[in-house]
Amino acid sequence: MTRITSVSLRRVLDSRGNPTVEADVLTESGGFGRGAAPSGASTGEYEAIELPASESIAKAREHAVPRLEGVYAGDQRAVDNALRAADGTDDFSAIGANSAVAISMAAAKAAADVLGAPLYQHLGGAFRGENFPVPLGNVVGGGEHAKEATHIQEFLAAPVGAPSVSEAVFANAAVHAAVADVLDERGVPAAKGDEGAWAPPISDAEAFEVVDEAVDRVEDEVGFEIRFGLDMAAAELYDDDREAYVYGDETKSADEQIEYVAGLVDEYDLAYVEDPLDENDYEAFAELTDRVGDRTLICGDDLFVTNVERLQDGIDAGAANSILIKPNQIGTLSDAFDAVELAARNGYETVISHRSGETEDATIAHLAVATDAGYIKTGTVGGERTAKLNELVRIADDAV
Numbered sequence: 262m263t264r265i266t267s268v269s270l271r272r273v274l275d276s277r278g279n280p281t282v283e284a285d286v287l288t289e290s291g292g293f294g295r296g297a298a299p300s301g302a303s304t305g306e307y308e309a310i311e312l313p314a315s316e317s318i319a320k321a322r323e324h325a326v327p328r329l330e331g332v333y334a335g336d337q338r339a340v341d342n343a344l345r346a347a348d349g350t351d352d353f354s355a356i357g358a359n360s361a362v363a364i365s366m367a368a369a370k371a372a373a374d375v376l377g378a379p380l381y382q383h384l385g386g387a388f389r390g391e392n393f394p395v396p397l398g399n400v401v402g403g404g405e406h407a408k409e410a411t412h413i414q415e416f417l418a419a420p421v422g423a424p425s426v427s428e429a430v431f432a433n434a435a436v437h438a439a440v441a442d443v444l445d446e447r448g449v450p451a452a453k454g455d456e457g458a459w460a461p462p463i464s465d466a467e468a469f470e471v472v473d474e475a476v477d478r479v480e481d482e483v484g485f486e487i488r489f490g491l492d493m494a495a496a497e498l499y500d501d502d503r504e505a506y507v508y509g510d511e512t513k514s515a516d517e518q519i520e521y522v523a524g525l526v527d528e529y530d531l532a533y534v535e536d537p538l539d540e541n542d543y544e545a546f547a548e549l550t551d552r553v554g555d556r557t558l559i560c561g562d563d564l565f566v567t568n569v570e571r572l573q574d575g576i577d578a579g580a581a582n583s584i585l586i587k588p589n590q591i592g593t594l595s596d597a598f599d600a601v602e603l604a605a606r607n608g609y610e611t612v613i614s615h616r617s618g619e620t621e622d623a624t625i626a627h628l629a630v631a632t633d634a635g636y637i638k639t640g641t642v643g644g645e646r647t648a649k650l651n652e653l654v655r656i657a658d659d660a661v
């Protein structure tokens with residue numbers, strides 16, 4: 262019933278106005294699934310390769326589509342193995358991870374459609390309980406996502422005490438609005454970055470004050486605990502030649518960076534710190550995790566790139582205690598699930614994530630529920646972000 266009869270690919274717009282790949286999968290019984298690839302700006306050195314959309318589509322049409330016809334969409338591993346076989350490289354550099362992930366997600370949705378089940382159930386969430394992922398909401402940011410703003414890429418609201426996913430989602434939106442108020446009171450104008458976070462021209466130190474204040478105000482309003490966290494995207498700050506983290510005119514050695522981050526965790530009671538160190542420095546990650554890993558999540562994004570081999574290296578070294586899962590970093594849903602499973606077996610928390618360039622595709626909301634992830638990172642406002650957040654609200658309401 263779920264045998265694939267056709268795969269079609271097209272270029273659609275992403276949230277930055279760039280072309281990205283959208284895939285439609287049809288099955289013999291009329292099942293239909295559609296998936297679209299997101300795209301990163303602060304991409305990790307070890308990510309699977311994204312090709313220009315047109316090139317990726319042409320290559321996938323030539324090599325992958327003929328292999329997929331006749332494969333069961335309900336057998337996700339068979340679909341993803343066919344994609345791997347069609348590509349023939351480790352990093353999807355032949356057909357592009359953008360076409361691969363779009364097809365992988367579209368096939369899963371087509372299978373769910375045939376089964377008449379929500380995607381999260383087809384992906385393994387039949388036993389979902391009341392635990393929903395906590396949404397991490399980007400409220401202030403800079404780095405590669407906004408020039409002339411903070412060096413730290415993302416300041417993320419973390420409504421850890423929210424009684425429901427809906428209250429968490431609205432709390433993050435309220436923090437986003439409160440940040441605008443605090444900036445306004447300080448006379449700071451702010452544009453928005455790629456993910457809809459405020460991108461004010463202020464120092465990192467001032468951004469901590471602003472976010473701390475905004476979180477306090479909303480916490481008082483809603484009456485449950487809201488903390489905040491960071492994505493430092495430190496691989497982007499790290500200069501290989503100078504062997505230092507560069508913050509404008511200032512630099513920090515690896516030891517100073519560890520000291521700096523450990524101090525921030527304690528001063529602001531941070532719930533979460535993603536990529537606090539360079540993607541090649543497992544040792545420094547391990548040292549920081551040893552120091553503060555009992556009271557905060559140290560998460561590897563560019564460090565692990567959703568790759569089981571890199572995650573295993575991290576587990577062996579004691580580097581980080583959580584992993585960011587971005588399906589397009591590795592190319593298929595099966596690979597993403599393998600990373601989730603390895604993480605879970607080793608006590609690493611999982612955080613399912615969007616990219617800075619996104620579409621209305623809401624697959625990650627289902628993925629987060631299906632895998633019982635502790636957190637989901639998908640922005641706060643803006644249509645391509647609210648598509649995922651609203652889907653989470655619907656899943657919680659049994660309305661998908």
Ligand code: PGA
Nearest residue numbers: 300301302303304616617
């Ligand atoms: P990216 O940023 O999608 O531009 O890589 C998001 C992140 O670093 O988590």
Ligand code: ZN
Nearest residue numbers: 492535536562
């Ligand atoms: Zn990141």
